Amino acid sequence: MKPVRAGMVGLGTIHAIHAEAFKPDAKGEAGQVESEKYPPREISAVFDIDAGLRAKRAVELSCTAHDSYESMVNDPEIDVIDITLPHALHYEFARKALDHGKHVLVEKPMAPLSDQCRDLIEIARRNELVFTVAENTRFVHAYKEVKRLLDEGVIGVPRLVRTFISGSEVVRLRDTSLWKGRIDGTVGGAIMDAGPHSFYLLKWLFGSISQLRASQYKLVDESEVEDHAIVSGTLDNGTIFSSEFTFTAEMPWNERLEVYGSEGTIVVDQLSNPPMVIYNGELDFYGTRHIAVPYDPIWWKGSSIVAGVHDFLGAVSGNRPVTVDPGDGCYAVEIVEAAYRSCSSNGQVVFIQ
Ligand SMILES: NC(=O)c1ccc[n+]([C@@H]2O[C@H](COP(=O)([O-])OP(=O)(O)OC[C@H]3O[C@@H](n4cnc5c(N)ncnc54)[C@H](O)[C@@H]3O)[C@@H](O)[C@H]2O)c1
Structure with a gap:
């Protein structure tokens, strides 16, 4: 071949x-x-x-x-x-x-x-x-497992979803010779940079967003773009969501996903061992370690990027x-735009068509 x-x-x-x-x-x-x-x-x-x-x-x-x-x-x-x-x-x-x-x-x-x-x-x-x-x-192992468990109804009907992407870009944001902190290079900060991951994830696992409000913050003075943002609202199916992004967390890059359903909760935290735990009710203090998802704090993201390149070459x-689906990549950018519209109107609710 x-x-x-x-x-x-x-x-x-x-x-x-x-x-x-x-x-x-x-x-x-x-x-x-x-x-x-x-x-x-x-x-x-x-x-x-x-x-x-x-x-x-x-x-x-x-x-x-x-x-x-x-x-x-x-x-x-x-x-x-x-x-x-x-x-x-x-x-x-x-x-x-x-x-x-x-x-x-x-x-x-x-x-x-x-x-x-x-x-x-x-x-x-x-x-x-x-x-x-x-x-x-789309290729993060834990998220694929979450998708499978949600489809099997393991935690019932999702009521609330939280996503959190955290890491540090402080050094690059402070360096004014680099594009990371410059609006003409990034066209936006944490929402433009990290938002597409979470908005794609929400759409894939739960469906479209119906309305949102957003706020942004800038801790790094030298930078022109926001390094922290919170976007929250509801999905078409009524689930409440909240997505937070920060570029000022001095720790390895991490992603958290918490899905609170009518019969249980799934928590993913890529730096925790194990990275995925399922809780079934208020007395389930220890939860169930979902061992199908390996603990891999170093390469969990790299492996998903490699898998994405392989998938593309396979196509x-x-x-x-x-x-x-490229349409979902475009959708994520539409939500980025909606979040910036909300930020520029002091956090007003933006309805998504
Ligand atoms: N999927 C992920 O988790 C993930 C993680 C990090 C970055 N990214 C994305 O990857 C992209 C690159 O980010 P990065 O952190 O690797 O950036 P980077 O600054 O490390 O690398 C960018 C490269 O582009 C080159 N470049 C700049 N202008 C150019 C031009 N006009 N022609 C040719 N080359 C040019 C620079 O010299 C540099 O080598 C961004 O879209 C970023 O959002 C994705």
């Missing part, structure tokens, strides 16, 4: 994890080696605005270094472009790749504006190309849909 050949653009932090997915012994979902499950694949070329970095990565990955994006999208040796760039560049770079007949995987947010997301989805459909956002949330070579 012919390998799927990738061009990678934006060779920073998260690119390194995307690149892992191309190794034969890459550990994807639940830390399992997935080489047999997914197609042969190779990194054919790289591009970054930083000439030293692209030359270095080309040597490390034994591939071509392009000296412009133009030359990369015109390279006939490339089937797919994997975009791991600052948010403000997602639309322009994804569009150019799709216009040149390349399949595209783009990091979250799919694009900073939902109109741009819709445009990209339409171009991909017209050109019969595989396109989606690298929404690793390119296997003529089947990607697991992450």
Whole structure:
């Protein structure tokens, strides 16, 4: 079978994890080696605005270094472009790749504006190309287990859901030469950056949001964007939700999900051992350790990113849909926009159409 050949653009932090997915012994979902499950694949070329970095990565990955994006999208040796760039560049770079007949995987947010997301989805459909956002949330082992247990009715009807994404970006936010704290690089702060993960998760597990209100805070003076935000409201099915994001927690990156149902509660905390516990009622003090989800504080997220890249490459070579529906990536950005509308009107309720 012919390998799927990738061009990678934006060779920073998260690119390194995307690149892992191309190794034969890459550990994807639940830390399992997935080489047999997914197609042969190779990194054919790289591009970054930083000439030293692209030359270095080309040597490390034994591939071509392009000296412009133009030359990369015109390279006939490339089937797919994997975009791991600052948010403000997602639309322009994804569009150019799709216009040149390349399949595209783009990091979250799919694009900073939902109109741009819709445009990209339409171009991909017209050109019969595989396109989606690298929404690793869909491949987090614990969340897949939560989905299965909810479908089995293990905790009854969900009444309340809380999500929390925490970690530290303080050093990068303070560095005014980097894009993380600059509005022209991020097009938003914690809501734009972390929000898509939680809004995608809510939609996948519970359905659409009907209304929300949001507030944002900025603790890092040097930064132009919010580093903490709270978005809360209700879902179409009546469940209450609350999503919180902080970039000022001095601890490893973590995600929590708490689902409170009519017959029990599921708590996921990626840094706790075990990361997933199920409680059944007020006397269940110890809960049940859900051992199907391994304790993996270091690679729980990496494995989900690798699995997402594998899934995308599988769709390119296997003529089947990607697991992450691009429409849901666009939906997450619509909720980001609604949350910012609420922030800019002092936390007024925004109804989602
Ligand atoms: N899925 C996740 O959990 C996760 C985690 C971290 C980052 N991300 C996403 O990945 C993307 C990249 O984030 P990062 O933390 O890796 O950023 P980064 O700053 O570490 O890397 C960005 C790279 O893009 C390059 N670049 C900037 N402008 C360029 C241009 N015009 N042309 C070519 N290259 C250019 C930079 O030189 C840098 O190497 C963002 O969309 C971010 O939200 C996702």
